[in-house]
Amino acid sequence: MSALVEIRSLSKVYQRGRQRIEVLHHIDLEVAPGEFVALMGPSGSGKTTLLNLIGGLDSPTEGTLAVAGERIDRLGQGALARWRATHVGFVFQFYNLLPMLSAQRNVELPLLLTKLSGSQRRRNAGVALQLVGLADRATHKPGELSGGQQQRVAIARAIVSDPTLLVCDEPTGDLDRQSAEDVLTLLQRLNREHGKTIVMVTHDPKAAEHAGRILQLDKGTLVQSEQAVA
Amino acid sequence: MKFLHLIWGALMRRKARTAFTLLSVVAAFLLFGLLESVGSAFTQVGQSIGAAHRLITAAKTGLMTPLPVSLERQIHTVPGVQVVTSETFFGGTYQKPSNFINVLAVGRNFWHLNTSMRLSAGARRAFAQTQTGVIVGAALARRFHWKVGDQIPIKAMIYPRKGGSYTWTFDIVGMFRDRMTLREQVMFFRWRYFDEAAQFGRGTVGWYVEQIGEPKQAGRIAQTIDALSSNSGHETRTQTSSAFAADFYSQYVDLGLIVHAIMGAVFFTLMLLTGNTMAQAVRERTPELAVLKTLGFSNRAVLSLVLAESVLLVLLGGALGLLLAGATVHVLQGQMGSQLPMLPVAGAIWLRGAIAMVAIGLVVGALPARRGMRLSIVNALAGR
């Protein structure tokens, strides 16, 4: 029971009309607390599907999935939503910020679901923005920020409610080299200094180097697991 | 309330589209406010006539068919009838043909039966003593700047004086006020003056009004009154005054139907329009709603956000529309005085309006909200 994420014989089948698509086949995986894991593999191999299951965005067809001892494969939609709100932070390839809200308001979003007062929400969001180095951009709308900055705002939003687990789906997939490097360094810092457990999908071997362990997924099966050099 | 900025942000996302939709909501509720203002003015008049203790006896053939004055004494003998008076439509214009005035010649007991009209004891006494005396409604007096003591020439609509002149000169001996300014648009003079000076129509009145002691007896009393004239040349029909008002205002009941039809069409169009806007808005924001769900917003929270958005949109437009309607009525009243058959856009209209707004907002938001609620995060994030 030392693993933070504990996956046993996990399968995911999508039904498209009459067609059954088995995207993940009996995956076994453990992620220890404080680990930074990179998940690599060809396009269509099921990386996003696996990440979504770990983050509680979707439910598996078979197998068990526990996070911090809680069997999230057994949670219903409502319970899963509440679980996500407190236990996971999400970072996506295209940032997925709300375009009408300032950086500050975007970061505050997850806190709207808590009992925190307005001023507490503002303060916590401010701290998160500070942590990603964007305190001076708090009032900017996403459209007024560069891609790298938007992704850092998204990371601030992911950590603002202090979840133990961060799941990132190709967080640097849409960024230039320098911005990507900034984002990866930030994730690494969150992992090392703040103890966040991170599971990150990436195509980029250089990005994967920032992780402590690299997993390879191929056609829905984990093919190897290796310790990264870094 | 802490979600307000989210809802507002959603509305402000496409400013032009929101403005356009808002404008149509404003227009619809401006119309609603104006029509309601006219409608409530008419209902109020109808209701004020409808007192439980009053009966009205008119010729079966209609209000314009005169009844003999001799009937008054007979009606007075009917058990249950406490007071009888008569009213005769006279009608006239002042100074120019377009200045129509509702002039009535009234019998002796008229003021006993119309206690909602307030006039001083002095005015009442002067009216009883002055053959050419007239009591004018305060609003009417304001309209023509009349004062007590003025002599006013009124051009009769129907009845010439003996000798053929249509001009009747009256002495204003008093004014009355009424709870409803609409009812202050009338002037009353003595039927006895009419009977003395008119070239024709003498010895007749328009209709009788009776005060009865027991509203439950109304049916029986009415029958007895009508029996007095059965098989005569002037058969009567006696009704409670509310039934009478319903008859009299039936033209406005039709108006009410038309009003409802118009509002129905307008609101229907509005719902299609706003519904389309909302559907588009939600479709466009599918990824954003998916993000909210990812962050832990429940299905119900997403549903509420979308519903709140459409309700807010309609409430904003509706409130603006009703404010505008109120201002319009205010301006019109300033120009035309209280002869305008419109009541200020106030409490009851706002309440009905607000109910309509919330209902429209909910109906219009229901489908898009359900769509937002049901969307699958995984598919929406993948753009599927």
Ligand SMILES: Nc1ncnc2c1ncn2[C@@H]1O[C@H](COP(=O)(O)OP(=O)(O)O)[C@@H](O)[C@H]1O
């Ligand atoms: N909701 C879904 N319905 C049907 N097929 C899906 C669905 N989600 C994923 N898939 C299919 O599963 C496979 C793996 O998808 P995904 O996990 O997104 O791959 P990756 O992220 O590795 O590129 C793809 O073939 C994809 O078409």
Ligand SMILES: [Mg+2]
């Ligand atoms: Mg993917």
